[in-house]
Every structure is written in C-alpha cells, then in structure tokens.
Amino acid sequence: MTPTPDFDYYPHNHNIHSAAIIERGVSVSWDDGIESQFHVYWLRENAADALTCHPESKEQQIQLLELPEDLAATKVSVSAAGELQVSWSNGESSSFAPGWLRAYCHQAASATFELPKRQHWSEKDLGAVPRFDGPSVLKDREVFGQWCEALHSKGLAILENLPTDETVIEQIPALIGPIRQSNFGYSFDVRTSTQSTSNAYTSMALPLHSDLCTREFMPGLQFLHCLENSSEGGNSLLADGFYLARLLQQHAPEHYATLSTVPMDFYNKAKDSDYRFSKPLIGLDGNGELDEIRLSPWLRAPLNAPLETVDRCYRALRYLLKLSEQPGNYITTRLKPGDLLAFDNRRIFHGRSSYDASQGNRWLRGCYGEREELWSQLRILSREQRSGKR
Numbered sequence: 001m002t003p004t005p006d007f008d009y010y011p012h013n014h015n016i017h018s019a020a021i022i023e024r025g026v027s028v029s030w031d032d033g034i035e036s037q038f039h040v041y042w043l044r045e046n047a048a049d050a051l052t053c054h055p056e057s058k059e060q061q062i063q064l065l066e067l068p069e070d071l072a073a074t075k076v077s078v079s080a081a082g083e084l085q086v087s088w089s090n091g092e093s094s095s096f097a098p099g100w101l102r103a104y105c106h107q108a109a110s111a112t113f114e115l116p117k118r119q120h121w122s123e124k125d126l127g128a129v130p131r132f133d134g135p136s137v138l139k140d141r142e143v144f145g146q147w148c149e150a151l152h153s154k155g156l157a158i159l160e161n162l163p164t165d166e167t168v169i170e171q172i173p174a175l176i177g178p179i180r181q182s183n184f185g186y187s188f189d190v191r192t193s194t195q196s197t198s199n200a201y202t203s204m205a206l207p208l209h210s211d212l213c214t215r216e217f218m219p220g221l222q223f224l225h226c227l228e229n230s231s232e233g234g235n236s237l238l239a240d241g242f243y244l245a246r247l248l249q250q251h252a253p254e255h256y257a258t259l260s261t262v263p264m265d266f267y268n269k270a271k272d273s274d275y276r277f278s279k280p281l282i283g284l285d286g287n288g289e290l291d292e293i294r295l296s297p298w299l300r301a302p303l304n305a306p307l308e309t310v311d312r313c314y315r316a317l318r319y320l321l322k323l324s325e326q327p328g329n330y331i332t333t334r335l336k337p338g339d340l341l342a343f344d345n346r347r348i349f350h351g352r353s354s355y356d357a358s359q360g361n362r363w364l365r366g367c368y369g370e371r372e373e374l375w376s377q378l379r380i381l382s383r384e385q386r387s388g389k390r
Ligand SMILES: [Fe+2]
Pocket: 200, 209, 210, 211, 350
C-alpha cells in the first residue's frame, strides 16, 4: 500500500484517469469526472517519504522555507498501482496514494473527516433521550460508537445499568477523553448540602441552564451519574439550545441578532474565586453556524451597557426563556440509579424540578469533559471502519 503522511486509512475508491502540470500545481482527472487541482507546495510538503514525513511521528520534518521559491513539477504520471507520481524541479520526486489525494481534494468536497450531522430536536423530534447499555459500552466498540454518535448528533445520551459506584464518574468519561477539572473539583456531587456553593447543591428547582458560563471556554461535555434518586420530584429537564436558537432566529430575528452579537456578562459568586467572562449568549463559528449557547439564570452579572442595550438584551433573553419553557420545546426524564446522562454542555440546557430532601435521597456525581475529545473518538471510529478493523 502506498504510504500516506499519517496513521489513517484511505480506500482506493477512485482511480486517477490522468494528470497534467498546471501553473503552480498539478491537475488530476478522476474516473468520475472530478478535476482536482493541487498546489506544488501543498503536494511537496505532504509527501509521505521518510525525509519529508518522520517515519515514527508522521509529522512533517521539512520546513516550508527549505523548498525552492520557484518549485515546479517537471513531470507527472500515474503509476501501475494508480499513484500520482511527480518529479520536481529540484531533482526530487514524490508519490501520492489516490485514496489520500481524493480524501483531501477540495474540488471533490470529501466527507472523509466530517462528523455526523447535528440533529436539532424538540420534544416531539427526540421522543426520548437515547439510551444505551452501560456495561456494553465498556466492552463493545460498536456500542461505544453508537453512544458517541448519539452524544454528538443529538447532543445527549444516557448509559443505563451501570453500577452505583462512586468511581463510575471517573471511568466512563475517561472512555472519551480526559476529565476537565473546575473550581468544583475533578468531579462533583450534586446533592443537598448544608454548605451550598451552588444552587445545584440545594433541593430547589433549577431552570434550564448551561454550566460554567463564567468561563472563556465552557466545558464541552457534562456527565451526571445517578447514584440515588428516591426523593419525590427531582426530574431532569433537557432542551436543545441550538433548536431554540433556530426557533428564535425564525420567529424573532431581532432578538436572535441581539443575543448573537451583544456580549452578556457572567460571573460566579464565591469566597475564593472570581471567574468573569463576557460573550454573546449565542456563539457562531467562522461559517456563521451555531457553535455554542450559554444560558445561566444565576451566573449572569449585572449587564454593563447603556440602558437601551440593557433593555434590548432583557427583551431578547426573556423571549428565549419563554421559548425554552414552552411545552414541546424541552423534555422531562427521570434518572434512575445506575444511569449516566452525558450531554453537550455548550448546546444542551439542563435543569431539574425541585425535590423533597426530607424524604428519600437524590445524589448525582458529575464531571466535565471537552467536545473535541468526543470528535477525536468519532474520527478514530470512522478510521477503524475505513481500515476494515470494525
Ligand atoms: Fe448544572
């Protein structure tokens, strides 16, 4: 198999029909009619030979400035194995695997590294929180993959039938990636405490919210493992913040514009920490797509803005809150001992109904992780499928 400059697998699904030298690059015609154009530096620095690409790390070991200013292809051909072969003006030559070229071909709009599509949901769309057997996730790669995919595409999933053991909250999230510590520790206990450092540690109802909106980077994932839930009340509320943002955009574009452009102030109230951050409640990525939404009824700081802006923000926020509380726009579920709820903390709002702490116990153990760890796992799972290992 032709080497590639990484550890991935690239099925040879398309043959190179022909190749030609063009200004500053090489053009490739594929068997399905796609015409690719590859820049000379792009090709040269991604060659898989041992002098360009370190044989062990697979990282580039040539420097871009080591390549001649006027580097050009002098001869191109297609080998019997279907590789693109290029001779360079400085006397070097390179070979490229067709599967690798096609995966990175801009003109073919390759989906090789795309993550599963996010599916925004209302209560009707979702029906119920996707559930998977926890012990199976630990031993079956297929089930692990299904859990990861649901967690990404729906933004949430529950593992059930796990032991009610205090260490589960460290074991399960670690299947995806490192746990992110916070001022609440490596993991935290959500139960009624006599010294509540958060509203979460009381028995009061918690409206829909995201955690740690006070941070520059809110934790991307949250995990909550239920050890006890025998109290009256204490049901979990969940809503898709991205679905609500789209509703807002459709029904009140002026409020969407406010919440996606005007920074809101967030701060925590603690004796020994002072986290503050200002950011629009709705965050968009470089393509204008929804990237995050931060909602915190009790961590919003007094807004430091002119009265007109404050008024605009309150009207927009109240509109969003009404949307979030509208029946059909959120779901209610009950965690039972042994359930572990995982969700995208930068997309999914969570909350709970109040409960009676004098009768029965409600105890969840939680921790945080990052979305990029989940994305990495999904790409590795996809790589395993491409390689035929699964
Ligand atoms: Fe929370």
